[in-house]
Amino acid sequence: MGDHCDHHKTVVISNQKLTLKELVSVAKCYATVTLSADAIEHINDSRCAVDRMVADGEIVYGITTGFGSLASEAISPKDAHELQHNLIVSHACGVGAPLPKETVRAMMLLRAKSLSQGRSGIRLIVIETLLKMLNKKVTPLVPEKGSLGSSGDLCPLSHMVLPLLGLGKAYFEDESEPIDGKEAMQRAGIDIIQSLEAKEGLALNNGTQCMTAVGALAVYEALHLLEAAEKSAALSLEALNGRVDAFDPRIHALRSQEGQIISASRMLKHTADSTFLNSTKPDRNAPEKPFRVQDAYALRCIPQVHGASRDAINYVRQIIDKEINAVTDNPLIFPIDEWDGAEAISGGNFHGQPVALAMDFLGIALSELANISERRLERMVNGSLSNGLPAYLTADEEKAGLHSGFMIVQYAAAALVSENKILAHPASVDSIPSSNNQEDHVSMGTIAARKAAEILENVWQVIAMELLTAAQAVDLRLMKADWKTKPKAQWLGETPTRLGEESQKVYDKIRAKVGPMMLDRVVEPDIAAVAELLKSGAFTTEVEV
Numbered sequence: 001m002g003d004h005c006d007h008h009k010t011v012v013i014s015n016q017k018l019t020l021k022e023l024v025s026v027a028k029c030y031a032t033v034t035l036s037a038d039a040i041e042h043i044n045d046s047r048c049a050v051d052r053m054v055a056d057g058e059i060v061y062g063i064t065t066g067f068g069s070l071a072s073e074a075i076s077p078k079d080a081h082e083l084q085h086n087l088i089v090s091h092a093c094g095v096g097a098p099l100p101k102e103t104v105r106a107m108m109l110l111r112a113k114s115l116s117q118g119r120s121g122i123r124l125i126v127i128e129t130l131l132k133m134l135n136k137k138v139t140p141l142v143p144e145k146g147s148l149g150s151s152g153d154l155c156p157l158s159h160m161v162l163p164l165l166g167l168g169k170a171y172f173e174d175e176s177e178p179i180d181g182k183e184a185m186q187r188a189g190i191d192i193i194q195s196l197e198a199k200e201g202l203a204l205n206n207g208t209q210c211m212t213a214v215g216a217l218a219v220y221e222a223l224h225l226l227e228a229a230e231k232s233a234a235l236s237l238e239a240l241n242g243r244v245d246a247f248d249p250r251i252h253a254l255r256s257q258e259g260q261i262i263s264a265s266r267m268l269k270h271t272a273d274s275t276f277l278n279s280t281k282p283d284r285n286a287p288e289k290p291f292r293v294q295d296a297y298a299l300r301c302i303p304q305v306h307g308a309s310r311d312a313i314n315y316v317r318q319i320i321d322k323e324i325n326a327v328t329d330n331p332l333i334f335p336i337d338e339w340d341g342a343e344a345i346s347g348g349n350f351h352g353q354p355v356a357l358a359m360d361f362l363g364i365a366l367s368e369l370a371n372i373s374e375r376r377l378e379r380m381v382n383g384s385l386s387n388g389l390p391a392y393l394t395a396d397e398e399k400a401g402l403h404s405g406f407m408i409v410q411y412a413a414a415a416l417v418s419e420n421k422i423l424a425h426p427a428s429v430d431s432i433p434s435s436n437n438q439e440d441h442v443s444m445g446t447i448a449a450r451k452a453a454e455i456l457e458n459v460w461q462v463i464a465m466e467l468l469t470a471a472q473a474v475d476l477r478l479m480k481a482d483w484k485t486k487p488k489a490q491w492l493g494e495t496p497t498r499l500g501e502e503s504q505k506v507y508d509k510i511r512a513k514v515g516p517m518m519l520d521r522v523v524e525p526d527i528a529a530v531a532e533l534l535k536s537g538a539f540t541t542e543v544e545v
Contacts, residue, residue: 042118352445
C-alpha cells in the first residue's frame with residue numbers, strides 16, 4: 001500500500017489522540033516515536049500508586065494475587081518479580097507464521113500509547129525501552145496464532161515483550177531472518193529490562209493491541225482499496241458500453257444512504273465525457289446503433305453495493321480510531337487524591353468484542369467488493385454478455401479457438417472470491433471458555449482481524465484482474481477495422497474515441513506497466529504488476545486517512 005512516508009517523521013505520544021495516519025507512519029515508514037512531558041507525568045504518577053499499593057499490602061488482582069482462575073492466590077511482595085516474569089514467559093506460546101514486521105511495530109506503538117495514559121502502573125523505563133526498540137528497528141518475532149482475544153491478546157503480546165527481557169527472537173533493522181532477542185537488543189545498543197516489577201507483566205500483555213494493529217492496517221488499506229475498486233468499476237463500465245443513467249444523483253438522494261450517494265458521484269466523475277458509454281436514448285436515425293434500456297446489476301447497482309461497503313468500512317474505521325487510543329489492560333489505576341491514594345479496579349476492557357465484530361464486518365464488506373468485481377470481469381470475457389466484445393477478449397477472432405485469452409483470469413478471480421466466502425464466516429460468534437472457566441466468553445477478535453486482512457489481500461488481486469481485463473476490453477474497442485473475419489462495425493458497434501478523464505488516467509497507468517495481450521502469454525506477471533501498482537497508491541493518492 002502507498003505508505004506516504006513523508007507525512008509524519010516524528011510521532012509524539014501525548015494526551016492527544018493517536019491517528020491512523022500516525023500509526024501507519026510508525027508501522028510502515030519507521031517514523032520516530034517520543035513521549036510528551038504530560039505522558040511521562042501520567043506514567044510516573046500511576047507507578048507511584050502501584051508502589052504504594054504493594055507497600056500497604058493491598059489485595060489487588062495481578063499485583064498481589066495470581067492471574068485468571070488463580071486470582072484468589074496471594075503473592076508476597078518478594079515474589080512479585082517472579083510472578084510478572086512467569087506471566088510473560090508462560091504466555092508466549094504462539095504458533096504459526098510470524099506476523100509481518102509492520103503489524104508488530106503497530107502493536108508496540110499501540111501498547112506504548114495505552115500504557116502512557118497513566119492507568120496501568122508501569123515504570124517509565126519499560127515504555128522507553130519499547131520506544132527505543134521501535135526507533136532502532138528491533139522488531140520482536142510474534143507468531144500469528146494463539147490469541148482468543150480475551151483476556152486481550154495475551155499470547156502475541158507476550159511474544160512482543162520477550163526481547164525486552166533478553167528472550168525470544170527479533171528482527172534487527174531490515175534483516176529478513178530473526179536473531180536471538182538479547183543479541184538484537186545488544187546490536188541496537190538497548191539495555192534489556194533486568195526484572196519486571198509488580199503489575200508490569202500484566203500491563204504489557206493484557207490488551208487488544210494485536211487485533212487492533214492488524215485491524216488498523218487493514219482499515220488503512222481498505223480505504224484505498226475502495227477508491228481503486230470504484231475506478232476499476234468505472235473502466236469496466238466503459239469497456240462494456242454501460243449506461244450512466246443508474247448513477248443519476250436524483251435516484252440516490254431518494255434513499256439517503258451516504259456511501260451510495262458518494263459511490264454514484266464517483267462513477268459519474270470517473271466516466272465524465274466518455275464516448276464508450278451506451279446511448280442514453282435510442283437514435284431514431286440510426287436504429288442499428290447499440291442501445292439498452294438498462295444494464296445488469298453488476299453495473300447498474302455499483303453505487304448500492306460499493307456504497308454499502310463504503311459505509312461499513314467507515315464504521316469500522318470509527319471503531320478502530322477509538323481502539324487505538326484505548327486503555328485495555330486490567331486492573332486499571334484511578335487516582336483519588338494525594339491523601340487517599342489511588343484505586344485499582346478490575347474490569348474487562350481487554351475483551352476484544354468491539355474489534356471482533358468490526359473486523360468480521362470489514363471482511364464481509366471487502367468480500368462484496370470482490371464479488372461484484374468478478375461479475376463485471378465475467379461479463380467482459382463472456383461473448384454473450386459483453387455487448388460485442390470477442391469471447392475471452394482474444395485479439396485475433398479468426399484464431400479464437402487457438403487462444404484462451406482472459407478465460408482463466410476470470411477463473412482465478414472466481415477462486416479468490418470463493419475463498420473469501422469461506423473466510424468471511426464470522427469469528428466473533430464463536431467462544432471457547434478458558435482458564436478454568438474464569439474466562440468463559442472470549443471474542444476471537446484476532447482471528448477476525450487476521451481473516452479480514454487475508455480477504456483484503458484477495459480483493460486487491462481480484463481488482464487487479466478486473467483492471468487488467470478492462471484495459472484489454474478497451475483496447476479491443478479502440479482497434480481499427482483490421483479484423484480478418486468481419487468488419488468491426490458488425491460486432492463492436494460505433495467506434496468509441498474517448499474514455500472518461502479519470503478512467504483515461506487509470507488506463508494509462510496500467511498500460512505503462514503492462515501491454516495488451518495480442519497472443520496468449522503467461523498472465524501471472526501482468527496481474528502481479530497491476531496489483532503492485534494498486535497497492536502503491538497510484539490510483540488513490542487523494543484518499544484522506
